[in-house]
Amino acid sequence: PGYYYNNGTKWLKLFSAEDSFFYMPSTILPTDENDPAFAGGLFTVDLYTTYSKQFNLSGTNVAVSDNSARLPVYASDELYYFVTYYDDTVFDNVKINNAGILTYGLKSEFTYSDKTFMNILLKVK
DSSP: OOOEEEOSSSEEEOOOGGGSEEEOOOOOOOOOTTSTTEETTEEEEEHHHHHHHHHTTOSSSOOOSSTTOOOOOOOGGGEEEEEEEEOTTTEEEEEEOTTOEEEEEEOTTOOOOTTOOEEEEEEEO
16 A cells, blocks of 8 residues: 655655554553563563554544544554653663564662653554
8 A cells, every 4th residue: 555656676655644653552561570461570561462452443441533433553564663762760671573562671679750651653664
């Protein structure tokens, strides 16, 4: 999908609104080592699954201005995943793989503050 142009040797996609980035939907990141997301010293959060469930509007706690409106849901391999900020006094060893799986650890004796969050963005490839 999209519009393309030929540069003389290959077809390249033109920039479109789909190519822009968007913020990850609100996601609660666990910090309790008793949480099932904690194993082997790291937390694992499937960002792609969280995004696709929320953008598919599959929850019961959603509201839409027009029931025919839809949000784009891309396959996990059609997206790049970015953490553009995280509280480095709380989170440690933050990584995201190509499938949108976020892993992170916690600093010892961390203290939550107003800056204890992550900015997570997704970009269409």
